[in-house]
Amino acid sequence: MDKVQFLLLVAVALFALGLLGVIVRRNLLVMLMCMELMLNGVNLSLVTFAQQTGTAAGAVLVFLIFVVAAAEIAIAIPIVLLLVRRKHTLEADAFADLKG
Amino acid sequence: MTHLLTLIVVLPLAGAVLNGLLATELRGSPFGRKFVTVVGCGMPILSFALVVRCFLELQATGGTPLIETAYTWARIGGRPFEISFYFDRLSAVMALIVTGVGSVIHIYSIGYMHDDKSYARFFAYLNLFLFFMLSLVLGRSLLVLFVGWEGVGLASYLLIGFWFEDPVNAAAGKKAFITNRIGDAGFLLGMFLLYWAFGTLDMDRINDAYKAGAATMIPASLAGILLFIGASGKSAQIPLHVWLPDAMAGPTPVSALIHAATMVTAGVYLVARMSGLYMHAPSASMVVAVIGAATAFFAATIAVAQTDIKKVLAYSTVSQLGFMFVALGVGAYGVGIFHVYTHAFFKACLFLGAGSVIHALSGEQDIRKMGGLAKKIPITFWTFAIATAAIAGIPPLAGFWSKDEILWNAFASSSGGSPLLWAVMAATALMTAFYMFRLLWLVFLTPSRMEPEAAHHVHESPLSMTGVLMVLALLSAVGGFVAVPHFLEPLLPLAKTPEALHHYEEPLKYLAIAIGLAGLVGAWVVFGGGIARAGALAARFAGLHRLLYNKYWVDEAYERLIGRPLVWVSDRVFLQVGDRMLLDGSLNGLARLAHRTAGVFSRVQTGNLHLYALLVLAGTIVTLAWSFRHG
Numbered sequence: 001m002d003k004v005q006f007l008l009l010v011a012v013a014l015f016a017l018g019l020l021g022v023i024v025r026r027n028l029l030v031m032l033m034c035m036e037l038m039l040n041g042v043n044l045s046l047v048t049f050a051q052q053t054g055t056a057a058g059a060v061l062v063f064l065i066f067v068v069a070a071a072e073i074a075i076a077i078p079i080v081l082l083l084v085r086r087k088h089t090l091e092a093d094a095f096a097d098l099k100g
Numbered sequence: 101m102t103h104l105l106t107l108i109v110v111l112p113l114a115g116a117v118l119n120g121l122l123a124t125e126l127r128g129s130p131f132g133r134k135f136v137t138v139v140g141c142g143m144p145i146l147s148f149a150l151v152v153r154c155f156l157e158l159q160a161t162g163g164t165p166l167i168e169t170a171y172t173w174a175r176i177g178g179r180p181f182e183i184s185f186y187f188d189r190l191s192a193v194m195a196l197i198v199t200g201v202g203s204v205i206h207i208y209s210i211g212y213m214h215d216d217k218s219y220a221r222f223f224a225y226l227n228l229f230l231f232f233m234l235s236l237v238l239g240r241s242l243l244v245l246f247v248g249w250e251g252v253g254l255a256s257y258l259l260i261g262f263w264f265e266d267p268v269n270a271a272a273g274k275k276a277f278i279t280n281r282i283g284d285a286g287f288l289l290g291m292f293l294l295y296w297a298f299g300t301l302d303m304d305r306i307n308d309a310y311k312a313g314a315a316t317m318i319p320a321s322l323a324g325i326l327l328f329i330g331a332s333g334k335s336a337q338i339p340l341h342v343w344l345p346d347a348m349a350g351p352t353p354v355s356a357l358i359h360a361a362t363m364v365t366a367g368v369y370l371v372a373r374m375s376g377l378y379m380h381a382p383s384a385s386m387v388v389a390v391i392g393a394a395t396a397f398f399a400a401t402i403a404v405a406q407t408d409i410k411k412v413l414a415y416s417t418v419s420q421l422g423f424m425f426v427a428l429g430v431g432a433y434g435v436g437i438f439h440v441y442t443h444a445f446f447k448a449c450l451f452l453g454a455g456s457v458i459h460a461l462s463g464e465q466d467i468r469k470m471g472g473l474a475k476k477i478p479i480t481f482w483t484f485a486i487a488t489a490a491i492a493g494i495p496p497l498a499g500f501w502s503k504d505e506i507l508w509n510a511f512a513s514s515s516g517g518s519p520l521l522w523a524v525m526a527a528t529a530l531m532t533a534f535y536m537f538r539l540l541w542l543v544f545l546t547p548s549r550m551e552p553e554a555a556h557h558v559h560e561s562p563l564s565m566t567g568v569l570m571v572l573a574l575l576s577a578v579g580g581f582v583a584v585p586h587f588l589e590p591l592l593p594l595a596k597t598p599e600a601l602h603h604y605e606e607p608l609k610y611l612a613i614a615i616g617l618a619g620l621v622g623a624w625v626v627f628g629g630g631i632a633r634a635g636a637l638a639a640r641f642a643g644l645h646r647l648l649y650n651k652y653w654v655d656e657a658y659e660r661l662i663g664r665p666l667v668w669v670s671d672r673v674f675l676q677v678g679d680r681m682l683l684d685g686s687l688n689g690l691a692r693l694a695h696r697t698a699g700v701f702s703r704v705q706t707g708n709l710h711l712y713a714l715l716v717l718a719g720t721i722v723t724l725a726w727s728f729r730h731g
Binding site: 019022023024026031092093095096097098099 | 714
């Protein structure tokens, strides 16, 4: 198993762990963290591919994702705070108001 | 090129716009009323002056028509539709009647409408009417004529419903408008047919085509009958006559101008104008003559039993219009126009006289509550008497000459005249004389039957009204000496009469005089001593009297046969099935369908974030699998 394969496997593992966390965990903050985990899995694969092909595009994309992730979390945390302030819970199931 | 003809037509429009838009701003100020009067009467008088000028020009050139194109409306397939005006001897006679009688009636209205709060609106409508009537009379093509035709219908509607606060008046206006629509449908079809055959709607061209004998593409009688349906709507002939008596709901000057002297003769004008066509349409001409005779007779019988002064005059108008159509039907087009011309004078005089009576009696219209007015309002009485004698056909007044010519042509014309037609018309003439003198006696000569309150207030009308009455009475007296049929002969050839019948002409003339006098004597015998003897007669022939008094129940029959089935069909079929079931039903059904499907699909929205994420995952996996398979 060479380095690239190993790194890609780690990336998939990170992404899968994150996805599993989002699906399984009920705590909103944990779900957010798991989403970060998924993003980082993607980032890792992008860096790996950039190294492999010797082009800068993947690395540039990684920086873009950093910025987007920072912005996303900066919005998401206050939303979660407001939600918690309203229902005094972090359980995602408590916020099923739009149920059809 | 001058634009005199356009100016004739447009001046009253300017008056209507000025009075309609500006005068409402000036309401209340004394200046406003003067402004309305000057504009409202000034424009028709100016128009009249211009018509006279054009008439002199026409005479100077020996009858060459003046043609003037104001505007090209549209150009379709290389064929222009022009708004152009055509001034020949026929339109000259009509335009002189319209603007001349129109002007004096405007002047009369100053006095009659003096206390009305909508003084400006009245003059605006009246001017609008003149505008449309002049475009009807002067239009060269059927299209312009049709625009005027519809326009006078609109003005008539507005003026019948002038006092629209009373629903009865508003309903009368609607009735006139709707009845005319039926006739207009026929008119439109006739126009389509003529345009299809000739590629033009210019009436002089269509007539020329018929005269040249080139027009065999369509049966002339079909076009003639279709146009006559339109004419019978406008001119209140059977079976579309029902609107005219109700139209008396409008102010009396309106009844005089629109529903007696000018607008209702538009149908006569149309048929005379299209004489080239009708000369080649013997069956259409026969229809015109028969309908005319039937209407004349039928309306005259109704007029005998009516008790409302304006209703009597209205049925008399319907009857006289029938006379005109008989003349047209037997090919005596010039004679028909001659009767339009004399009728305009004496009928306008009668209506305005009736208006003066109503004015004097503070609104009373029932002749059973009149009587003995001759001494109290002498000018009205004398002018009314002259006009009555004129319509009854007492020589040498105007009505005698035109009516005598109609009777003679109904008897002798080689294109449709017959002794039977003459007999019907002579009987009608007898009834005409009878009911008109009945009116004269009941209103003016018999002992007074007025309410004491009304009798106390009786007063002669102001000079602006009586002066007009005197002018019209003078014209009713001497108007018959102008030989209109002869004047129009180059345009509208006289009807041919077989030589063999010529020795009847003199005796028939004396017979016509005798008929007029017989009506006079008959009315004197029955009504000379008040209403007692007439009441006894009515009691003896109670059934007949009820039939005539109720106008043969034509309105009721129309209501039963047409009105109610129409309402039923509209309600049951169109409203309940068509509108509510089909239209509303399908739309509501669609909305319900959308609602139900949405109800089913909304169950997917559980509100559970984890499920959403799982679904996203599943979707991603399926998409990936699919793209691997097909990539």
